[in-house]
Amino acid sequence: MRLLRHRPPPPAPAQPGDTLAEAENLHVRLGTRPVLHGVSVTVRAGEVLALVGPNGAGKSTLLSALAADLPAAEGVVRIHGRPAGDWSAPELALRRAVLPQSASLSFPFAVEEVVRMGRAPWAAVHPDGDDRAVAEAMAATEVTEFAVRPFSALSGGERARVALARVLAQRAPLLLLDEPTAALDLKHQELVLRLCRERARAGDAVVVVLHDLGLAAAYAHRVAILRAGRVAADGPPAEVFSDRLLSEVYDQPVEVLPHPRTGEVLVTPRR
Template identity: 60%
Template sequence: MSRRAPVWPSGGEALVVVAGAGVSRGGREVLRDISFTLAAGEVLAVVGPNGAGKSSLLSLLSGDLSVGSGTVSIGGRTVGRWRPRELALWRSVLPQHTTVAFPFTVAQVVEMGRAPWAGLARPDEDTAAVAEAMAETEVTEFAERTFGTLSGGERARAALARVLAQRTPVLLLDEPTAALDLRHQDLVLRVAVARAKAGAGVLVVLHDLNLAAAHADRIAVVAGGRLRACGSPTAVLTSELLTDVYQRDVEVLPHPRDGTPLVLPVR
């Protein structure tokens, strides 16, 4: 099969379909009977307590973890049937931690996101993709610094720029705001929303429920390896569900400015 660039679907079309998926690690079931879709044009936030299975779910979608039961499809084909370089044209992945073994500059790290496009894109397209990604994440000013000299937050943004430069229809982001200050947390989620508006499907793992409520079109709550709920922020972020999932009394109020759910632990 010849390698070719994916044809981006229209808004609302399912990019990722997970049907009854389950997986075990070391003899322990970490995900069971997970079903949901990720559509073009939407941001889907995955939330849940530590150890719930969120990162395992992202590894399943990325193809790094094999499905034990059910199916996981991207671009209309089960993940296991994609060749690695073909799959890299369909989905890009931001892990929780990015390490670079050699003294590459930030610009060189971001350029790595263009590797799957070798032989398919023109040099000017590569240049434009890298420049746009660096501008979106505000790393252009330290493009020539080596990755290892950056702060944790700067590294996180440079790693995200690499993912954005890949220009795939599906973006899988694992806790992209964890190392960031307040302004850059908002920046990263606004970039995710902008990519979705441009036609991508964005799945982002978050711990901050209020960030999820403010920026996601839908929220999936994972706990104990099960999908407990998936729907709009208003439908999903209820005090009853969150209190049960997090084992902590939680109050949910409408935000005074826009009515989105505001999640507060009861003190």
């Protein structure tokens, strides 16, 4: 007798402004240590939400909780309107794609094989689009020329772009990116944030952990500023980035200035 494999249905297309993920009064502990204290944040289709704050503020922990990779001690995380724990792993893989801080592999997979791993959730649903999705993701992240090279032979920045290509190839409507620009040069930092904006324009929701406040100000629709496991402010960069707040949060004098040509927000340490 042949056993039929359960095929989770793909998510319905989101409308701009739809809530694709949210944390409500979220408390998270790592071991016995409390890390997040009553955090509430909403992630909407069509927006780039940047999580910023000093080291240890809880940014990566919040991202992992929104991905349903960390359990809540208190409060709730919802993904596409349902508590995160109500989704099966295959269902989650069709709804959210996660880029961790570091990418490492134990075997010498070629770059194209690594990117193709992002298509695994669609194997039982819609495998026909794999080749196109992989090719488009590699082109967008400028790694096509590395297609046959071993992932292990790449530089740190090249690996980071291949890892992002894998996430893009997954084509989930919720993208959760943890410090995607950390290993990149100036050109590719800009490229990654432009891709975040493009995915938001296409209707996805993007959450990105950033240390560069200038990038957050330039590309995020909203920023959530975390301090000691709590949200100190949440809103458009022009509204929540201020000298006083950022100086307090980072314990470092900061200036927020208008760009002399465009008037957009610039953030720089006061030296």
